Amino acid sequence: MNSLTDKAQSGDPEALRKLVCEHYSQVFKFCARRVGSQAAADVTQEVFLTMQQSIKRYENRSSFSTWLLGIAQNHCRNHSRKQKNSWLQLQNWFAPTQPFEHKAIASVVLTEALGKLSDDHREVVVLHELDGMTYTEIANLLGIPEGTVKSRLHHAFQSLRTHVNGGTA
Amino acid sequence: MNEMLKAYLDNELNAEDRAAVEKALAENPELQAELDELQSLSEAIEKGATQIQIKGLEATLSALGKKRNRFAWVRSPYALVAAMTCVVALVMTSPAFMTAGVTAKNEMADMANTASVAESRKMDYAPSESAADAQANSRVKQEAERPQISDGADLRSESKHKAQFGQEEAYSTKPSGGSTSVAQGNPRLIIKNGNIQLLVKNLESTYKSVEDLAKANGGFVESGDRSKTTQSKYGSLSIRVDSKKFDQTMQSLRLLGDVQSESNSGEDVTAVVADAEARLKQMRLEEKQYQEVLKQAKKVSDILEVKRYISEIRQQIEGTEAQINAMRGMATLSTIYVGLEERLQITSAPRRDWLSNSWIRAINRFTGITRSLVSFALNIVILAPFWLPVVIALWIWRRRAMKK
Numbered sequence: 294m295n296s297l298t299d300k301a302q303s304g305d306p307e308a309l310r311k312l313v314c315e316h317y318s319q320v321f322k323f324c325a326r327r328v329g330s331q332a333a334a335d336v337t338q339e340v341f342l343t344m345q346q347s348i349k350r351y352e353n354r355s356s357f358s359t360w361l362l363g364i365a366q367n368h369c370r371n372h373s374r375k376q377k378n379s380w381l382q383l384q385n386w387f388a389p390t391q392p393f394e395h396k397a398i399a400s401v402v403l404t405e406a407l408g409k410l411s412d413d414h415r416e417v418v419v420l421h422e423l424d425g426m427t428y429t430e431i432a433n434l435l436g437i438p439e440g441t442v443k444s445r446l447h448h449a450f451q452s453l454r455t456h457v458n459g460g461t462a
Numbered sequence: 463m464n465e466m467l468k469a470y471l472d473n474e475l476n477a478e479d480r481a482a483v484e485k486a487l488a489e490n491p492e493l494q495a496e497l498d499e500l501q502s503l504s505e506a507i508e509k510g511a512t513q514i515q516i517k518g519l520e521a522t523l524s525a526l527g528k529k530r531n532r533f534a535w536v537r538s539p540y541a542l543v544a545a546m547t548c549v550v551a552l553v554m555t556s557p558a559f560m561t562a563g564v565t566a567k568n569e570m571a572d573m574a575n576t577a578s579v580a581e582s583r584k585m586d587y588a589p590s591e592s593a594a595d596a597q598a599n600s601r602v603k604q605e606a607e608r609p610q611i612s613d614g615a616d617l618r619s620e621s622k623h624k625a626q627f628g629q630e631e632a633y634s635t636k637p638s639g640g641s642t643s644v645a646q647g648n649p650r651l652i653i654k655n656g657n658i659q660l661l662v663k664n665l666e667s668t669y670k671s672v673e674d675l676a677k678a679n680g681g682f683v684e685s686g687d688r689s690k691t692t693q694s695k696y697g698s699l700s701i702r703v704d705s706k707k708f709d710q711t712m713q714s715l716r717l718l719g720d721v722q723s724e725s726n727s728g729e730d731v732t733a734v735v736a737d738a739e740a741r742l743k744q745m746r747l748e749e750k751q752y753q754e755v756l757k758q759a760k761k762v763s764d765i766l767e768v769k770r771y772i773s774e775i776r777q778q779i780e781g782t783e784a785q786i787n788a789m790r791g792m793a794t795l796s797t798i799y800v801g802l803e804e805r806l807q808i809t810s811a812p813r814r815d816w817l818s819n820s821w822i823r824a825i826n827r828f829t830g831i832t833r834s835l836v837s838f839a840l841n842i843v844i845l846a847p848f849w850l851p852v853v854i855a856l857w858i859w860r861r862r863a864m865k866k
Binding site: 306309310313314317318321322325326330331332333334335337338341342345384385386387388389390393397398400403404407418421422423427428443444446447450453454457458 | 464465467468469472474496499500502503504506507508509510511512513514515516517518519521522523525526527689691693694696
């Protein structure tokens with residue numbers, strides 16, 4: 294992985310191509326959850342163009358994918374701001390195709406509970422549960438301590454539990 | 463301890479904290495219940511997550527490749543071979559070479575003969591080799607691209623589809639040993655669904671072709687929509703076609719463009735329908751018996767009671783009949799979701815140097831300030847009825863004060 298990044302940094306076009314292929318799916322999904330699947334292709338392309346221009350500035354301080362998702366995060370925020378959309382709209386990342394019931398959790402109730410989460414809590418929930426990032430990666434991406442990530446996730450899930458259990462938890 | 467539960471579930475605790483949580487979990491069943499709830503929530507979020515279909519990889523690669531492709535041919539060994547061939551051809555066809563002595567011509571003729579023999583020998587093998595290479599290349603390309611661009615859910619649905627269609631094959635080759643009438647005599651009822659994503663040259667004409675195809679195969683367009691971004695035009699249709707023509711329709715759809723992804727699924731509802739039919743038969747028998755009882759009943763209360771039973775069972779019969787008809791309808795008409803994409807010419811903005819950027823920014827600022835000033839002046843003029851009387855009153859008052 295590192296050698297591929299090094300080669301791409303030294304200007305090897307084939308390594309850059311492989312790097313794009315390797316991370317495209319992850320970045321596309323990341324963008325689609327933030328700006329919607331229609332605009333995701335455009336935003337993802339901008340992300341990789343920025344990556345190409347600034348790959349020489351990547352310093353191995355965090356993993357490459359975290360660095361790349363940092364670029365994606367900035368592009369998605371700019372896009373949302375331009376479109377005057379609220380950040381992490383629920384329908385972009387949580388839309389059960391059919392109503393379901395999973396271990397006594399109804400999709401309707403869960404949708405309602407997720408909609409009531411604060412922006413900070415929603416952000417960590419999406420990053421961890423859907424983007425599959427670890428606490429350290431989330432902390433690096435958002436520029437907050439790891440303990441804060443842990444605490445936000447705990448409070449987000451407590452809030453969801455309370456809502457799903459009808460305010461009894 | 464509760465605060466560490468989520469981190470424990472996510473495997474984000476150190477060994478010491480982990481041991482402490484495990485100990486507490488063993489002692490406290492409420493904590494265990496909370497852990498189960500947290501896990502259920504995580505699973506439910508994952509289950510309800512929006513399904514995302516990856517697209518635009520090729521467009522991104524081509525946008526990135528513009529710079530790198532400039533001198534890429536220099537590195538290619540094929541380019542070197544082609545260049546050498548050109549040089550040799552030029553030398554051989556040059557006038558100086560052609561006007562050489564007879565000996566040289568004879569040698570050239572010999573060489574040409576040898577070359578043509580060699581070429582004809584090559585020709586015998588070349589087509590099969592090139593075809594095999596092309597096949598191998600395309601297979602390698604497909605294998606290489608599949609894990610990168612396919613979604614996990616797609617893979618799951620593909621395996622599910624394989625399992626289901628495996629079942630179908632087993633059913634078709636071996637007679638079923640079911641005890642119900644449907645399973646024994648009638649054909650199996652399979653609800654088939656298909657999904658195909660196509661890259662097309664012209665979205666409008668292909669959209670129309672898909673509509674025509676649905677009608678030609680005994681079906682109709684259930685829903686459809688079109689959209690456009692800066693890079694592509696998108697169209698999606700949900701079509702219903704006669705399930706007997708499902709495979710034929712899918713084959714026709716494949717010819718309409720370059721297939722990006724494709725999936726099928728089938729649900730065998732034969733057993734469900736057979737059960738419903740058996741229940742229906744039983745209920746009709748019961749209804750008949752109640753009718754007999756009704757004929758013999760003499761008391762008004764008995765008649766009313768039996769009529770109530772008949773009414774209840776009639777409702778159940780009608781409900782079951784509707785359920786059977788709905789399933790038969792779904793099995794008769796298969797649903798195919800068709801996604802269409804037409805890629806537009808990618809035009810990237812030219813890169814500008816700092817001077818051009820500064821110039822453009824300065825012009826933008828100038829325009830912005832001018833607009834603000836004009837807007838301010840217009841506001842002053844329009845709002846004159848409010849401020850002008852005040853100013854005039856002040857002016858008159860001041861003038862009078864001066865006179866005094």
